[in-house]
Amino acid sequence: MSALKTLADFDGRACRSGQADLFFPKQTNREAVRYAQRLCMGCPIWGQCALEAIPLVEGREMADCVIAAVHLPYEEDLRSE
Numbered sequence: 001m002s003a004l005k006t007l008a009d010f011d012g013r014a015c016r017s018g019q020a021d022l023f024f025p026k027q028t029n030r031e032a033v034r035y036a037q038r039l040c041m042g043c044p045i046w047g048q049c050a051l052e053a054i055p056l057v058e059g060r061e062m063a064d065c066v067i068a069a070v071h072l073p074y075e076e077d078l079r080s081e
């Protein structure tokens with residue numbers, strides 16, 4: 001059994017404490033995106049979150065959200081800019 005905790009072990013993080021919607025800002029709402037990014041930058045498990053997000057991002061399993069302070073827009077949104 002691994003001694004490493006997973007993200008599910010950290011219930012106190014901002015994206016899990018009733019503020020989850022803040023991490024799914026509209027692509028066009030830059031202020032909301034920056035706000036979610038600031039919440040992540042103050043997160044005590046930012047580094048672990050980033051490590052766990054990498055394969056999800058590479059596998060294109062995540063989009064239209066902010067995770068580990070990185071905004072992942074929909075590809076369709078990127079094409080329309």
Ligand code: SF4
Nearest residue numbers: 015040043046049068
């Ligand atoms: S760094 Fe990750 S775990 Fe922390 S608030 Fe942001 S998305 Fe949630």
